[in-house]
Amino acid sequence: MKISKINGKGVYVPGNDIDTDRIIPARFLKCVTFDELGPSLFYDVRFDAEGNSKNHVLDQPQHKGAKVLISDVNFGCGSSREHAPQALQKFGISAVIAESFAEIFHGNCTTLGIPCVVMRQEDRQKLVESIELDAEADLIIDLESLKVICANNSYDISMKDSAREALLAATYDPLDTLLSEKERIDATARRLGYL
């Protein structure tokens, strides 16, 4: 499925170097499928030791159902675990806007069809302010024109070319393409002595 536009509410989770352990604490990695991860997203910042809500932005009523997560520098650093983007996706997040992203996290998100969009600090600040004024405001990420539109404002964004192309061409999940090269794969294996 081609991904060119994301449309939904935005929510700002501030912080630099938000690592994958914070996005999904390690104890929730005990699973044999990813299906149940959504509720554990950012668990330790959302809930106290007794499991009571700390009224984190993600749990505030005006931000319920948000589809676009906005954050700061180096989002998703740390582990290569796909549990982090899987938890975001299962929670309902369809795109992330940040100053920058950690590389493996970025790759994992792209494979799942979650665009990682880069927006400059001043623009993000303006965008966050407009969301704070109106949490229900519709936020549109347009990957074709590389713009975000929200509350009548337009913001420039950028994206890694290969990721953008893969999302627009619906080739972000590479498995079918990889498998179609079966003959060349086997030839490579033979050449390298693996067969």
Next chain:
Amino acid sequence: MAKNLFQKVWDNHLVGQLDSGQYQLFIGLHLIHEVTSPQAFGMLRDKGLRVAYPNRTFATVDHIIPTDDQTRPLADDMAEKMIQVLSDATAEHGIEFFAPESGSQGIVHVVGPELGLTQPGLTICCGDSHTSTHGAFGCISLGIGTSQVRDVLASQTLAMDPLKVRRIRVEGELGPGVTAKDVILYIIRILGVNGGVGFAYEYAGSVIEAMSMEERMTVCNMSIEGGARCGYINPDATTYEFLQDKERIPEGAEFDALVDKWQSCASDADATYDDEVEIQASDIEPTVTWGITPAQAISITEVTPDPQAVEGLDRSLITDALEYMQLPPNTPIKGTGIDVAFIGSCTNGRLSDFQAVAKFLAGKKVASNVKAIAVPGSEKVDVAARALGLDKIFEAAGFQWRKPGCSMCLAMNPDKLVGDEVCASSSNRNFIGRQGSPTGRTILMSPLMVAAAAIEGEVADARVVFGLE
């Protein structure tokens, strides 16, 4: 044209270029474990696919295995289920599984090298960021996500963007008590947690060349903490000598032929790099972290940073980190009280790590308020250490000697920090909550420094505690 190792191994394994612009790379060795891989078998099943090259994939369990009582079924139902799912899936697809008590089980990045599965010139993947460890042998070794584990299982290939290569030369000679761990913590401190984004790191120079394979693995292990996609060291006589007697390595003429092949993968003398960094060994001292990323590190003789001395983003990063760690600014890190001491993990859980510490433990005792645990990285490390009587030396000093696993490196097994305990840890990550308590505090350091901290009950200079100067 002269090439570096990365370019040679990449070109060798290249299947072709994909329409997306990415490249398709054949994967020579695929390692899997119970946390990130069972889900991939489910994805295969959903698509009706089989494993393409089952003899190029090997499985182990490490993250969730308890280190006190490993009797099956495990007390933790979910942990037991994860092992079971992996065991069933590997059996179904004809993949070799190093189960607990098989004699070969252990942390995936300890097991690959010690069996001789990890070899120079390979492309290696594992659903685990510290796959960079294997680069110590001269490989392209990449941590991947679960969907990519699925891709490798189904096709034995990976879609990849090419990387730039930065050569980091560490020249000179390390001082007494300064270890491979201090070298890599220093490199990350200098280049930052994002310094390596888009790069493979080639570690070189006289200090790296003089290192044993286990020390080289410690360095490569933490490449990922510096943001690099992978790290490697050119194979040399040290590499071949290490591999010679390993279980999965052929003998005689076949071995000699392998060595020739391996040697041909090493970077050419006149190879070029996208970036070069030179580091002087004499600048490196025993290094410890004070914050919540591995780059937030200082030498044992320094003071914690002062947020007021910097501006903007840096100020808030330092303020937040010090606040979380409950450390005052501008204060010596030496003397910071600890509650737990942990020696182990894929960074520093190999035989030589325990040997290096055992040498100095005789007649010493862990401080009474410190819980100290030593956790071998694999069953083979455990057996070898016991044969040398290391377990007894550690126990006599007040350490608990555990069964192999990831243990306190991350909180997926019963070994966890409680509350805001401070842990002197030989592992690789000091992220918030990493060791199992949302308020737990981790101070990364070398095994020798962990031992010194355990004995003093506070962060200490191993050179002083063990009379190394």
